[in-house]
Each structure stands twice: as C-alpha cells, then as structure tokens.
Amino acid sequence: MLVESTPKQLEEALSRRRQGASLAGATGLTPAAGELEHLVALAERIERLPAELAPPGARERARSRFLAAGDRHRASWVHQHRLPHRAARHPAPHHPLRNLFLLGTALVIALVAGSGLALAAGLSEPDSQLYPAKTFGQRVVLALTTDPVTKAGTEVDLANQRFQDAEGMAAKGKGGLTVSSLSAYYAYLRDAGAKLSGRDVHDARWKQVRDRLIAIKSQTPTEVERGLTEHNDTVHLGEVRQLEKDFAADSKRMDVALGVGPPAKSPGNSVNSPPSPSPVP
Amino acid sequence: MPPAPITPQAAADERELVIRAQRYEPEALEEIYDTYFDAVYRAIFARVGDHTVAEAVTGQAFLTALEILPKYHRRPGGLHPWLQYLAARELRAHGWRPTPGRHPVHEADELRGALAELTPDQQEVLTMRFLVGMPVEAVAAGTGRRRGQVRALQHRALQALLRLMAARDAA
Numbered sequence: 001m002l003v004e005s006t007p008k009q010l011e012e013a014l015s016r017r018r019q020g021a022s023l024a025g026a027t028g029l030t031p032a033a034g035e036l037e038h039l040v041a042l043a044e045r046i047e048r049l050p051a052e053l054a055p056p057g058a059r060e061r062a063r064s065r066f067l068a069a070g071d072r073h074r075a076s077w078v079h080q081h082r083l084p085h086r087a088a089r090h091p092a093p094h095h096p097l098r099n100l101f102l103l104g105t106a107l108v109i110a111l112v113a114g115s116g117l118a119l120a121a122g123l124s125e126p127d128s129q130l131y132p133a134k135t136f137g138q139r140v141v142l143a144l145t146t147d148p149v150t151k152a153g154t155e156v157d158l159a160n161q162r163f164q165d166a167e168g169m170a171a172k173g174k175g176g177l178t179v180s181s182l183s184a185y186y187a188y189l190r191d192a193g194a195k196l197s198g199r200d201v202h203d204a205r206w207k208q209v210r211d212r213l214i215a216i217k218s219q220t221p222t223e224v225e226r227g228l229t230e231h232n233d234t235v236h237l238g239e240v241r242q243l244e245k246d247f248a249a250d251s252k253r254m255d256v257a258l259g260v261g262p263p264a265k266s267p268g269n270s271v272n273s274p275p276s277p278s279p280v281p
Numbered sequence: 282m283p284p285a286p287i288t289p290q291a292a293a294d295e296r297e298l299v300i301r302a303q304r305y306e307p308e309a310l311e312e313i314y315d316t317y318f319d320a321v322y323r324a325i326f327a328r329v330g331d332h333t334v335a336e337a338v339t340g341q342a343f344l345t346a347l348e349i350l351p352k353y354h355r356r357p358g359g360l361h362p363w364l365q366y367l368a369a370r371e372l373r374a375h376g377w378r379p380t381p382g383r384h385p386v387h388e389a390d391e392l393r394g395a396l397a398e399l400t401p402d403q404q405e406v407l408t409m410r411f412l413v414g415m416p417v418e419a420v421a422a423g424t425g426r427r428r429g430q431v432r433a434l435q436h437r438a439l440q441a442l443l444r445l446m447a448a449r450d451a452a
Contacts, residue, residue, distance in 0.1 A: 004440075005436070006436070007429075007432040007433045007435065007436035008432065010432070010435070010436045010439070011417065011432050011435075035440075038443055039436075039439040039440065039443060042439055042442055042443055042446070043407075043410075043411050043439060044411075045388075045392055046392065046396070046407060046411040046412060047411045047412070047414070049327040049328075049330075049389050049392060049393070049412065050326075050327065050330070050389055051323035051324065051326055051327035051412065052323065052326050052332070053319055053322065053323060054318070054319070054322045054326075054332065054335065054336060054339070055332060058332060058336040059318065059319075059322075061336070061340075062318065062336060062339060062340040062343065063314055063318070065340055065344065066310070066314050066340070066343045066344065066347070067307065067310060067311065067314070069344050069347050070305055070307060070310040070347055071305075071307065073305045073347055073348075073350075074304075074305035074306070074307065077304060077305050077351075
C-alpha cells in the first residue's frame with residue numbers, strides 16, 4: 001500500500017524534476033516516494049497533452065468578434081464618460097443702484113465694526129490690548145479741540161478717567177500701570193489748570209469747567225494706596241506718594257490762579273500764568 | 282513553454298496596457314488579444330482536443346474579459362493568469378464532456394476524459410500549473426487563492442486523477 005505524500009513533498013519533487021533530476025531522484029527516499037512518482041509522472045502526462053495553435057481562420061474569426069465587441073464597449077464607455085451638457089450661465093442683470101447698494105452695505109458693516117471696536121476700546125482698562133487705541137483716540141480728540149476752555153474740560157474728564165484707571169489697576173496689584181495712570185491724571189490736571197488760568201474771560205462756561213477741575217483734583221488716592229498696600233507693592237506705593245506730594249504744591253498754586261485759594265505771596269508762583277487779580281466767587 | 286517571469290518594467294507596461302484597455306482603446310485590446318490568445322487557446326485545446334470547442338471557449342473567454350475589464354484590479358501575476366482562469370471557467374460553463382460511449386483511441390483522450398471528471402477547481406489548477414506552465418504564485422494570483430491552497434488543491438487533484446486513471450485501467 002502506498003504511503004500518502006504531502007503537498008509540500010509533491011511541489012518539491014516537481015521542482016527537482018524540472019531542474020533535471022530523474023524521477024526516482026526527484027521523489028527521494030521518503031516513504032511516500034512511491035505515490036510521489038505516480039503523481040509526478042501524471043503531471044508530466046498532462047504537460048505532454050498535445051496543445052495546438054488555433055487554425056488561422058479560427059484565430060481571425062475570434063479576433064474580429066473580440067475587436068468588434070471592443071468597439072461597442074468603447075462607444076458605450078465614451079457615452080458614459082462624456083461630460084453632461086450644461087447651459088451657459090447668464091450674468092445676473094445689473095441693477096442701476098447695485099453699486100450704491102453694495103457701497104451702502106460696506107459702509108454699514110464698517111460702521112458697525114468700527115463702533116463695536118470703539119466701544120470695546122472705550123471700556124478697556126490699562127491692562128487691555130485695546131487700551132492704546134483708547135488713549136490714541138482721546139489724544140486725537142484733544143488735538144482736534146481748539147477752544148482752550150473746551151479743551152480744559154476734556155482734560156478734566158480724561159483726568160478723572162485716569163484716576164479711576166489707577167484705582168482699578170491698584171486693586172489688581174498692577175503697580176506699574178497704577179503709577180502711569182496716576183501720573184497721567186496729574187498731568188491732565190496741570191494742563192487743564194494752565195489753560196483755565198490763562199484765560200482772561202471768566203464766563204459761566206469757564207467757571208463750570210473750573211469747578212469740575214477743583215472737584216476732580218480734590219480726590220485723594222486713598223483707594224490707590226490701599227490697593228498697593230494690600231498687594232505689598234511698596235515700590236509703587238512710594239512712587240504714588242511722591243506723585244501726590246509733587247502735585248500738592250502745584251495744586252495750591254493752581255487754586256490761587258483759579259481764584260479759589262488764598263492769594264499767593266509772590267506772583268511768580270502761579271501754575272502757568274499769574275493768578276487772576278480778583279478771586280472768582 | 283512556461284510564461285516568462287514578469288520584470289518590473291513589464292509589470293509597468295502591462296499596468297499601462299490595462300489602463301488603456303479599460304478605456305477600450307482598440308490598440309490596447311489588439312495588443313492583449315495578440316499577446317495572450319495563443320496561450321489560452323493552446324491550454325483549452327490541450328484539455329478538449331477539439332478545435333471547434335477550443336475556438337468557442339477561448340473566444341467567449343475574451344468576450345467575458347471585455348465585459349468585466351473595468352472591474353479588473355491588477356494582480357501580481359498580471360493579465361495572463363486572469364485570462365486563463367476566465368477560460369477555465371468558460372470551459373466549465375460550456376459543459377464540455379468527452380463523447381460518452383466513445384472508447385478512447387488515444388492516451389491523450391483517456392487523460393482528458395479523466396481530467397473532465399475532476400472538480401472545476403481541480404481542473405483549473407491542473408490546467409494552469411501543467412498545461413500553461415504557471416508557477417504556484419501566478420496560479421494563486423490568478424485564482425484568488427493563497428499559495429498553500431494552490432499546492433494542496435494541486436496535490437488532491439493529482440491524487441484524484443490517479444485514482445480515476447487506475448479505475449479506467451481496471452475497467
């Protein structure tokens with residue numbers, strides 16, 4: 001009885017046979033050699049089956065049928081892959097007011113965006129990235145104001161804003177911004193005082209601005225000092241006190257010049273110009 | 282004669298050929314036909330020993346190839362194993378059998394008759410391995426099987442054929 005070979009043994013025997021080994025040499029000495037010899041011999045019988053070429057007529061007939069079918073497939077393929085016809089797109093009718101409408105829309109968008117930005121900047125604090133835009137806008141407004149009294153009134157308002165900024169920054173423990181805000185506060189007060197004291201006409205509008213200035217400059221930076229103290233910021237606290245001390249002397253001279261304080265002993269001590277000859281009630 | 286091994290350049294050329302054939306360009310179809318028709322025909326003729334049947338089966342195999350060419354994905358063995366596989370399927374669909382009652386007058390007829398009694402899978406593998414002369418890898422690529430499966434199928438097919446031949450001799 002033959003011992004069964006394995007697929008691997010058969011493949012190896014076929015390979016050795018193709019390399020020129022004899023049938024016995026190809027199958028080797030394995031127990032399955034008997035069966036392997038029969039299988040390899042049978043494979044070679046299959047290989048020896050007569051394989052003839054097609055007669056020329058048959059080959060040409062098959063070729064013609066194949067190529068004709070290819071042409072039909074080609075036509076179908078081209079039909080399927082042709083781009084669909086699309087009607088040309090007509091341009092939209094041009095309305096006479098179209099450009100005006102577009103311009104108006106652009107203006108509205110710019111206005112809304114600009115207003116939003118201005119509002120955001122106006123509400124910003126010194127530690128905000130929009131704060132430089134806010135101060136720039138304020139400087140522009142000041143530069144465009146020509147009337148000294150009106151300009152002084154604007155400076156009084158800005159001084160008040162800087163004072164509030166200083167309080168806010170001190171509460172946050174931001175000493176550097178506190179000092180710069182307070183410094184700007186005093187600078188605006190000095191400028192406003194100089195402008196008012198330089199006016200000879202003391203009308204109702206002048207008095208109104210002067211009173212606002214007196215009221216604003218009477219604020220003491222108590223909250224500022226408390227905020228810095230709470231944050232143990234002694235360095236900036238010292239700077240704040242120095243600013244306050246520096247302004248105290250100027251403030252007295254300003255009062256005299258604006259007619260709200262006792263007359264100065266020497267006329268050269270006014271803020272910017274000699275105090276008015278008679279105190280303004 | 283076994284097919285020559287496919288070089289990288291030949292594989293690239295055939296990839297280009299297939300792309301053109303999938304667009305049904307006539308020159309590409311002619312090239313495929315002229316390259317592979319004879320090999321496929323010879324294998325089918327070796328199986329049936331009849332030019333009429335070989336012509337019908339080979340022709341139909343190439344027409345089927347045209348039908349499904351757009352879905353053809355390049356295989357490691359290339360187009361040849363695929364066309365041989367299609368031809369073997371067409372032979373099965375054709376329903377060819379040795380003429381019943383006819384006593385084999387030739388050794389080849391006896392072997393063809395025994396081959397026709399194998400399962401379709403076994404017939405495909407033996408045809409591609411020994412009539413076309415393809416290596417196991419190409420047969421695996423052409424029939425969508427793993428190499429181990431092809432070797433096992435080939436082994437079982439030859440064992441079955443051996444038993445059939447022995448039975449015929451005994452009869």
